Amino acid sequence: MTDLSQLTSSAYSQALEVIASVEPRIAEATRQELADQRSSLKLIASENYASPAVLLTMGTWFSDKYAEGTVGHRFYAGCQNVDTVESLAAEHARELFGAPYAYVQPHSGIDANLVAFWSILAHRIETPALERLSAKNVNELTEEDWESLRHEFGNQRLLGMSLDSGGHLTHGFRPNISGKMFHQQQYGTDPETGLLDYDVVRAKAKEFKPLVLVAGYSAYPRRVNFAKMREIADEVGATLMVDMAHFAGLVAGKVFTGEENPVPYAHLTTSTTHKSLRGPRGGLVLAQEEYAPSVDRGCPMVLGGPLSHVMAAKAVAFAEARQSGFQTYAQAIADNAKSLADGFLTRGANLVTGGTDNHLVLLDVSSFGLTGRQAESALLDAGIVTNRNSVPNDANGAWYTSGVRLGTPALTTRGFGHDEFDNVAELIVQVLSNTQPGTTKAGGPSKASYTLADGVADKVKDASAEMLDKHPLYPGLELS
Numbered sequence: 001m002t003d004l005s006q007l008t009s010s011a012y013s014q015a016l017e018v019i020a021s022v023e024p025r026i027a028e029a030t031r032q033e034l035a036d037q038r039s040s041l042k043l044i045a046s047e048n049y050a051s052p053a054v055l056l057t058m059g060t061w062f063s064d065k066y067a068e069g070t071v072g073h074r075f076y077a078g079c080q081n082v083d084t085v086e087s088l089a090a091e092h093a094r095e096l097f098g099a100p101y102a103y104v105q106p107h108s109g110i111d112a113n114l115v116a117f118w119s120i121l122a123h124r125i126e127t128p129a130l131e132r133l134s135a136k137n138v139n140e141l142t143e144e145d146w147e148s149l150r151h152e153f154g155n156q157r158l159l160g161m162s163l164d165s166g167g168h169l170t171h172g173f174r175p176n177i178s179g180k181m182f183h184q185q186q187y188g189t190d191p192e193t194g195l196l197d198y199d200v201v202r203a204k205a206k207e208f209k210p211l212v213l214v215a216g217y218s219a220y221p222r223r224v225n226f227a228k229m230r231e232i233a234d235e236v237g238a239t240l241m242v243d244m245a246h247f248a249g250l251v252a253g254k255v256f257t258g259e260e261n262p263v264p265y266a267h268l269t270t271s272t273t274h275k276s277l278r279g280p281r282g283g284l285v286l287a288q289e290e291y292a293p294s295v296d297r298g299c300p301m302v303l304g305g306p307l308s309h310v311m312a313a314k315a316v317a318f319a320e321a322r323q324s325g326f327q328t329y330a331q332a333i334a335d336n337a338k339s340l341a342d343g344f345l346t347r348g349a350n351l352v353t354g355g356t357d358n359h360l361v362l363l364d365v366s367s368f369g370l371t372g373r374q375a376e377s378a379l380l381d382a383g384i385v386t387n388r389n390s391v392p393n394d395a396n397g398a399w400y401t402s403g404v405r406l407g408t409p410a411l412t413t414r415g416f417g418h419d420e421f422d423n424v425a426e427l428i429v430q431v432l433s434n435t436q437p438g439t440t441k442a443g444g445p446s447k448a449s450y451t452l453a454d455g456v457a458d459k460v461k462d463a464s465a466e467m468l469d470k471h472p473l474y475p476g477l478e479l480s
């Protein structure tokens with residue numbers, strides 16, 4: 001039998017030849033992207049490496065099919081194979097997460113959140129209004145009733161975690177549509193400990209009485225008790241929506257169980273599929289039965305035609321995550337984050353909340369005399385790919401920031417373990433302690449420039465290369 005890496009090698013080599021026959025520069029950029037990903041330390045907490053099976057599934061003629069609607073109820077003819085794909089993806093998602101209902105059409109995490117928001121408005125505002133007015137749908141309303149319903153849609157409240165405490169733009173951040181379509185308020189973390197304080201969330205919820213309570217995060221290095229969040233939502237009559245975009249892999253891999261698993265507690269759980277879950281770029285909504293009919297209207301309410309090729313790849317990724325090896329992977333993500341955090345703490349670096357118990361650490365770089373932007377750039381010079389991130393009450397604002405966010409899902413996929421992550425902490429500390437902040441033309445400290453001492457980048461790259469060579473990305477995949 002031909003082994004899989006050989007098959008993958010010839011599949012991609014031939015695909016690149018076909019692409020090069022039309023636009024060789026795209027084929028070349030594609031090759032270069034693989035080479036770059038292979039040779040850098042990818043610590044971006046929201047990124048991963050999907051399997052060749054997932055990636056190959058995306059490159060097919062399913063891309064060419066329109067399939068607006070739902071399984072068995074499409075606005076286009078000829079959707080029998082898309083129906084197979086979407087049913088399988090949804091079935092795998094329900095089984096994987098133990099959810100009553102799964103909607104696999106959202107094109108991205110933000111789309112999944114928009115579907116959830118509108119389905120909450122549909123379920124809690126529109127449906128009761130239509131019942132009250134004995135109308136089947138909004139087209140049957142008088143102009144006056146329609147205006148009043150539109151007014152109601154536009155005057156609902158949402159409470160979510162603030163961006164600089166680790167929440168996401170879509171959790172009510174004012175510049176985002178979520179902060180404009182809702183009256184919004186935000187909860188933060190404790191200024192001393194950096195931890196979520198449920199009593200503060202409860203007090204805010206009681207005062208603000210939101211329709212939607214959002215939990216979940218992009219840059220909070222701790223676990224959340226979703227039973228407590230649901231209790232708070234119930235106390236104020238809110239719908240609990242949990243956005244598990246970052247940590248869906250830890251839920252799927254049963255690292256987050258009991259009250260740390262959002263799926264049984266949330267009315268709606270949204271996610272991306274490409275972060276710790278290691279699938280194709282896309283979104284997902286899980287829901288309790290009562291919300292299923294309104295979520296099902298995601299397309300055409302918010303979404304256009306589903307990306308059938310990506311739904312197919314979601315089915316493949318969910319099938320992978322249902323294999324027992326995925327639980328080992330998910331546990332390793334969390335164990336490795338601990339090793340990384342301990343590596344920083346033993347070397348005297350500061351971490352927001354003093355550590356981690358999920359897949360990410362938030363390194364406060366101000367003790368190195370640097371902004372997050374300087375740190376991110378200096379690290380990139382040394383082949384370490386990260387992203388800068390605000391820390392709570394960040395003195396440098398959201399652009400320059402004072403932190404760097406680091407996650408373990410990607411390098412864990414490559415097989416990095418405790419010793420490697422300890423060494424990653426060492427290399428990062430070496431870079432940052434050898435970086436000097438620059439000065440502006442005016443002579444003050446510049447937030448954009450820095451100097452990395454001679455020789456450090458090369459030394460760090462050599463040390464990284466040794467680890468990366470030991471744990472190749474897509475072992476056996478060779479492009480001809």
Ligand SMILES: *Cc1c(COP(=O)(O)O)cnc(C)c1O
Nearest residue numbers: 108109110168217218243245246
């Ligand atoms: C990444 C992320 C999203 C957005 O996902 P996209 O696929 O980039 O749209 C939404 N919510 C949270 C919490 C995220 O971390």
